Amino acid sequence: MRDDQTEMSEDDERPPADPAAETSNKSRSCIDFGEFHSPFPDQVLENVLENVLFFLTSRRDRNALSLVCKSWYRAEAYTRSELFIGNCYAVSPRRATERFRRVRSVVLKGKPRFADFNLMPPNWGAHFLPWVTAMASAYPWLEKVYLKRMSVTDEDLALLARSFPGFKELTLVCCDGFGTSGLAVVASKCRQLRVLDLIEDEVNDDEVDWISYFPETGTCLESLMFDCVECPINFDELEKLVARSPSLKKLRLNRYVSVGQLFSLMMRAPQLTHLGTGSFSPSELVPQGDQEPDYGFAFATCRSLVCLSGFREVIPDYLPAIHPVCANLTSLNFSYANINAEQLKSIICHCHKLQIFWVLDSVCDEGLQAVAATCKELRELRVFPIDAREDGEGPVSEVGLQAISEGCKKLQSILYFCQRMTNAAVIAMSKNCPDLVVFRLCIMGRHRPDHITGEPMDEGFGAIVMNCKKLTRLAISGLLTDTAFSYIGTYGKLVRTLSVAFAGDSDMGLKYVLEGCPRLQKLEIRDSPFGDLALRSGLHHYYNMRFLWMSSCRLSRQGCQEIAQAMPRLVVEVIRDGSEEAANDSVEILYMYRSLEGPREDAPNFVTIL
Amino acid sequence: MESAVAYESVLNLKATELRLGLPGTDDFDKQKLSSATNNKRPLPASNDECRINDAAHGEPANAPPAKAQIVGWPPVRSYRKNSFQQKKTEAELSGIYVKVSMDGAPYLRKIDLKVYEGYPDLLKALENMFKFTIGEYSEREGYKGSEYAPTYEDKDGDWMLVGDVPWDMFMTSCKRLRIMKGSEARGLGCGV
Numbered sequence: 001m002r003d004d005q006t007e008m009s010e011d012d013e014r015p016p017a018d019p020a021a022e023t024s025n026k027s028r029s030c031i032d033f034g035e036f037h038s039p040f041p042d043q044v045l046e047n048v049l050e051n052v053l054f055f056l057t058s059r060r061d062r063n064a065l066s067l068v069c070k071s072w073y074r075a076e077a078y079t080r081s082e083l084f085i086g087n088c089y090a091v092s093p094r095r096a097t098e099r100f101r102r103v104r105s106v107v108l109k110g111k112p113r114f115a116d117f118n119l120m121p122p123n124w125g126a127h128f129l130p131w132v133t134a135m136a137s138a139y140p141w142l143e144k145v146y147l148k149r150m151s152v153t154d155e156d157l158a159l160l161a162r163s164f165p166g167f168k169e170l171t172l173v174c175c176d177g178f179g180t181s182g183l184a185v186v187a188s189k190c191r192q193l194r195v196l197d198l199i200e201d202e203v204n205d206d207e208v209d210w211i212s213y214f215p216e217t218g219t220c221l222e223s224l225m226f227d228c229v230e231c232p233i234n235f236d237e238l239e240k241l242v243a244r245s246p247s248l249k250k251l252r253l254n255r256y257v258s259v260g261q262l263f264s265l266m267m268r269a270p271q272l273t274h275l276g277t278g279s280f281s282p283s284e285l286v287p288q289g290d291q292e293p294d295y296g297f298a299f300a301t302c303r304s305l306v307c308l309s310g311f312r313e314v315i316p317d318y319l320p321a322i323h324p325v326c327a328n329l330t331s332l333n334f335s336y337a338n339i340n341a342e343q344l345k346s347i348i349c350h351c352h353k354l355q356i357f358w359v360l361d362s363v364c365d366e367g368l369q370a371v372a373a374t375c376k377e378l379r380e381l382r383v384f385p386i387d388a389r390e391d392g393e394g395p396v397s398e399v400g401l402q403a404i405s406e407g408c409k410k411l412q413s414i415l416y417f418c419q420r421m422t423n424a425a426v427i428a429m430s431k432n433c434p435d436l437v438v439f440r441l442c443i444m445g446r447h448r449p450d451h452i453t454g455e456p457m458d459e460g461f462g463a464i465v466m467n468c469k470k471l472t473r474l475a476i477s478g479l480l481t482d483t484a485f486s487y488i489g490t491y492g493k494l495v496r497t498l499s500v501a502f503a504g505d506s507d508m509g510l511k512y513v514l515e516g517c518p519r520l521q522k523l524e525i526r527d528s529p530f531g532d533l534a535l536r537s538g539l540h541h542y543y544n545m546r547f548l549w550m551s552s553c554r555l556s557r558q559g560c561q562e563i564a565q566a567m568p569r570l571v572v573e574v575i576r577d578g579s580e581e582a583a584n585d586s587v588e589i590l591y592m593y594r595s596l597e598g599p600r601e602d603a604p605n606f607v608t609i610l
Numbered sequence: 611m612e613s614a615v616a617y618e619s620v621l622n623l624k625a626t627e628l629r630l631g632l633p634g635t636d637d638f639d640k641q642k643l644s645s646a647t648n649n650k651r652p653l654p655a656s657n658d659e660c661r662i663n664d665a666a667h668g669e670p671a672n673a674p675p676a677k678a679q680i681v682g683w684p685p686v687r688s689y690r691k692n693s694f695q696q697k698k699t700e701a702e703l704s705g706i707y708v709k710v711s712m713d714g715a716p717y718l719r720k721i722d723l724k725v726y727e728g729y730p731d732l733l734k735a736l737e738n739m740f741k742f743t744i745g746e747y748s749e750r751e752g753y754k755g756s757e758y759a760p761t762y763e764d765k766d767g768d769w770m771l772v773g774d775v776p777w778d779m780f781m782t783s784c785k786r787l788r789i790m791k792g793s794e795a796r797g798l799g800c801g802v
Contacts, residue, residue, distance in 0.1 A: 117682030122738065154717065181717050200689065206717045207709070228689070231720075312693070336693055386694050388686040389679060417684060444684040501683070526682075 046075050053079040081105060086546050088126055088150065089571065090595045093134035105144035105169075106135065112549050112591060113499075114524050115149060116174060119551055119589070121577050123604050128152040128175075129159075130602075136163035144169040144195075151175070154182035154206075161189035168220075169195035179204030180231060187213035194247070197225040205231035212237040221245040225252035227276045227310060232256045242268050252276025255312035258283035259295060266298040275302070277310030280318055280337075295321035309333035309358075316343045326350035333358040335384045341366035349374055358382040361396040361417060368400035372407025380413040380438075390445050394419025398426075398451075405429035413438035420451040421478060426460030430467040439464050440475035446502040446527075449479040456480055462487035465495070472519075475499035485509035489516025500525040507534035514538035524549040532559025535590075539563065542570055547593040551577075555587040557610075563592070564610035571595045576606040706781055712740045712758075712789035723781050729773050736760060740789060747773050762787045 053075055056062060059082075066076040082105040085091060097103075110126025128150045135142055142164045152175050160167070167190045172178075180203065186196065187210055211234050214221070219241070226233075233256050242248060242265050249272060253262065257278030266272070282292070295318060299305070305325040314337045329351050334344070335358040344359070344367040351357075354375045359367070361383055371378070381404060387393055396418050402425040404411065411433040421443050429436070441461075449456055457478035465471060465488050472494050476484065480503035488495065489512035496519050504510070510530040513520065514537050523545065531554035542548065542563075557574065564572040575589035599609040711718040719739055726732040733744050745755030752771055753759040760772040764783040772780070772787070 114682070114685075116687050117685045118688065119682045179717060179719075200687065202689075204717070205720045207720070335690075338694065384690060385684065385686065388684050388691045390683070417686070442684055446680075446683070501685070527680075 046071055049075045050079050057082065059084055078102065083107070085109065087593050087595075088131065089597070089600050090546075090593060092597045093131045095596060097134050097138035101138070102141075103135075103139050104142060105146075106131075106139075106142065107146040107148075108150060109148045110150035112524065112547055113149075113522075114526065114549055114551065119526065119577070121575065121604075121606055123151075124575070124607065125600065125602055125604070126150045127602060128156045132156050132159050132163070136160075140164065141166055143167060144171075146171040146173070147175055148173040149175065151177040152182070153177045154179055154185070157182035158185045158189075161185045164190075166192055168192050169197075171195065171197040171199070172201050173197075173199045174201065176202040179206040180208040180210045180229070181206040183229075184208045184210040184213040187211070188215070191215055192220060194220050195223040196221070197223055197250075198228055199225060201228050203229045203231070207231075209234045209237065211241060214241050217244075219245045220247055222247045223250035223274075224248065225250065225276065227252040227254050227278075227312075229254045235261050239265060239268065245269075248272065250274035250307075253278035253310060255279045255310075259315075259318055260292065263293050263295055263298045266302050270301045271304060272302050273304045274307040274331075275305055275310070277308065277312075279313040280311045281313045281315040296324060300324040303328075305329070307331040307356075311337035314339065316340075319343060319347060322347065323350060327352060329354055331356040334363075335360055335382065338362050338386060340364070341370070345370045351375060353377055356380045358384070360384050360386045361394075362386045364395040365397055365400040365403070368396060369403040369407075372403040375408060376410070378404075378408040378411055381408070381411065382415040383417055384415075385417040385444065388417075388444070392419060392444065394444075398422040398424070401425045402428050405432040409433060410435060412436060415440040415442075415475075417442045417444060419444055420448065421457065421460070422450045422452050423455065423457060423460035423463075424450075424452075426457070427463040430460075430463040434468060435470060436464070436468040437470050438473040439468065439471060440473070440499070441477055442475065443478040447479045456484070458484040458487065462491070465491040469494075471495060473497040476503055477501060478503075481505050482509040482512070485512040486516075489513050492517050494519055496520060497522040498524070500528055502527045504528045504530065507531055507537075510534035511537040514541055518544075520544075521546045523547075525551070525553060527552040529554055532556055532562070535559055535563060539566055542567055542592070543594050545594065547591065549589070549591050550587075551589040553587075553590075555590055557585045557587055560587055560590055560592075561610050569594055569596070571597075571599055572610040573603070574608045574610060576608070706784075708762075708784055708786050710736065710739070710787040710789070712742070713791035713794075715740060721787075723784065728777050729780075733760065733772070736787075736789065742789070749774070757791055759790050760787065761790050 049072065053062075053065070056065070062076055062080060066073045077099050078101065080100050081103055083096060083100055083103045084107045085096065086109050088108050088110045108128070108131060111120060111124060114120060115124070126149060128147060136159060140163070143166055145160065146169075152172065157178055160170075170186060170190070170193070183196075183203070186193070221241075224245075233254060235257065238257075242251070248269055251265070251269065251272055251274070253265070253276050255278055257265075259278075259280050259282055261283070262278050262280070266275070299322050302325065306328055308322065308325065308329055308331070311334060316339050319339070326347060327350055330353055332351060332354055338360060340362060341364045344363040348354075348367075348370050352374060355377050357371060357375065357378060357380070359371075359382070368383070371381075383396055383400070385392065396416075397420050398418075401416060401418075401421065404414075405425070405428050409432055412435050414429075414436070415438075418441075421441065426441065443457070450460070457476075457480055461474075461476050461480070461484050465474070471492065474488070474492065474495055474497070476499070482505045485504060485508070488498070492498075495517050498513065498517070498520060500523075507530055509528070510525070511534050513523070514534070518541075520541065521544070530550065535550075535555060536559070538548070560572055560574055564570065570592055571594075572590070572592045574587050575591060577588050603609055706723040707720050708723060709718055709720050721735070721739075723732070726735065737744060742758055743756050744758060744760060745753040747753050761769050762772055762780070762784045763786050764770055765785065769788075775783070
């Protein structure tokens with residue numbers, strides 16, 4: 001669970017923010033140096049500038065600055081230490097490493113988000129290898145790597161571990177392709193490692209006891225998160241590791257750690273601020289009737305805890321143990337905890353300082369009402385479905401949403417899964433929560449209208465874009481006509497990320513958005529009736545976007561080909577999903593993105609680049 | 611991406627009576643089982659969930675389940691979906707995990723046999739996992755057309771060729787899988 005500021009709003013980048021962007025905007029054919037020389041190069045000024053730039057960390061400011069003149073461009077390139085690549089195919093490793101020579105920290109993002117939901121066939125790309133290879137020679141002093149939705153192999157991790165003697169922080173989010181063997185190499189070779197955060201990755205079980213590979217004399221570990229690692233962990237080794245990691249502040253355990261084991265870890269690490277509790281249930285080996293420790297005592301001992309997660313297989317009887325820390329909690333993740341309203345209430349009534357709360361809809365509207373009553377500081381709420389099917393039960397509804405809107409006025413970000421909703425509740429939220437930056441509502445039944453009035457959900461979402469002046473990220477659902485899109489185009493002037501599924505009537509819908517939203521960066525659409533005509537209406541804007549994804553819409557090969565021809569700096573991928581060749585001209589998946597490099601060479605055979 | 615149809619014809623399942631269900635049971639059981647499996651247990655990322663217009667899979671047209679689930683909808687990551695599937699269905703015991711090794715590969719893997727619907731599914735997954743191709747199967751000659759053959763160790767400690775026994779029997783008797791290479795593989799293939 002991400003709890004730092006960048007992740008809270010779920011949309012941490014600002015446009016245009018990477019080398020590809022500003023170059024494309026200016027229609028330069030390449031980044032060229034030195035055609036124009038000032039007759040009196042002012043080295044002194046450049047030195048001063050470099051010193052000043054050392055303190056400038058904002059990407060957007062740096063990008064703007066680099067456009068002033070060649071000298072500033074050079075100075076900026078020389079002093080940029082944090083490299084952010086929002087799309088790993090927008091720029092090549094070589095180009096990036098040649099421009100920025102002294103990078104200490106790299107953020108790389110690969111696959112588009114819809115790949116998380118099996119909409120992208122496997123082995124599509126986003127390989128870390130070419131990047132780690134280039135960086136191994138270009139950035140020997142690299143300290144931090146953050147990867148999101150990249151394909152990372154054990155060999156890549158081994159190369160990383162070998163190549164950067166000062167390496168400090170590795171964060172892998174939604175990545176796959178590696179296993180416990182890769183983790184073992186990182187643990188053993190990266191002697192300066194402070195952060196090893198594995199968040200929602202798919203980690204292969206190679207049956208390697210990776211936890212035992214950390215340096216025996218002691219570690220500098222500050223953060224160790226492995227809650228997504230789905231294989232048993234050697235608890236003895238883990239305990240010894242925690243004991244010899246005095247700087248450890250953040251620890252997220254996987255579900256193979258029982259509550260008894262958690263207890264002993266907590267007693268060894270009372271300085272923890274962030275804790276992922278593992279299973280929070282007893283191990284099966286504990287005989288019935290044996291005396292169990294007072295788990296509440298462990299929580300009372302860890303006075304600094306502000307962020308709690310885990311509860312992967314929670315037995316609700318054990319929940320009261322967390323009472324001692326509730327009053328200080330700013331972040332609580334119950335999204336794997338199958339608990340009901342009563343069980344939640346007894347906890348949440350103490351959590352006055354809570355700012356981030358993730359929960360399962362098993363707590364029902366009643367549970368959400370309790371949250372609204374207590375958590376006045378709430379900034380981010382996510383309600384996940386315990387039964388993620390279209391025709392499921394639906395324990396939460398507009399009642400919960402309305403309650404939250406009335407109780408949590410400072411809300412900035414919401415993700416809400418439900419089976420039924422009303423325009424009235426959404427409109428209420430738009431008025432009660434003016435600070436909303438992220439609004440993602442997922443009505444799980446496709447094309448479902450307002451369940452009281454029977455009307456489309458147009459007015460609700462319209463109110464959101466109208467009233468929430470800071471809104472940058474929006475995900476829509478339910479029965480929606482082109483009207484909803486016209487609202488978004490008219491009022492959603494700050495929207496950067498838009499997610500559309502099973503919505504709209506005609507090409508006009510997409511047209512409204514492409515023509516109306518100047519800040520649009522990331523647009524993902526599935527199963528909506530938008531075709532070639534609509535696609536064409538975005539030609540003026542595609543270079544300003546990071547990507548466009550359209551799957552199961554009404555696009556034809558011909559239509560996509562026209563776009564590809566009109567825009568040379570756009571990579572237009574037509575992706576075939578499923579076994580059979582498309583008999584006709586229709587396009588199953590379109591994924592297109594701006595790039596300085598042209599068609600990539602590692603595309604698999606089910607990808608055609610037009 | 612090869613379809614299940616291709617595999618089924620390659621393996622000639624009908625002729626060798628390799629089906630879900632022991633020899634003698636009819637197709638109805640297979641369909642019931644597979645749709646029940648689809649409803650209860652979303653498959654991991656490398657396999658497809660049940661689709662609405664499923665003609666490509668070549669199964670005889672039967673009434674689809676009450677509401678077939680669409681791929682990737684609702685947009686909840688498989689990891690989350692699966693966390694609760696296991697709890698809800700008590701009848702579904704914990705998976706059947708077996709180690710898979712491949713001659714020449716440095717790392718071995720562990721898989722849950724329960725997530726696969728049958729041999730074609732399993733073989734496809736193995737191909738993806740270890741990046742190789744399995745040849746054509748025939749009962750007499752084993753896997754032709756590739757230097758690899760998938761084998762497994764059964765309860766009695768014997769090494770058998772994958773595909774020789776009905777799927778259900780395989781699931782309960784398989785202790786570990788090994789993808790053999792070269793002559794060893796060929797030796798196993800002939801005359802089971």
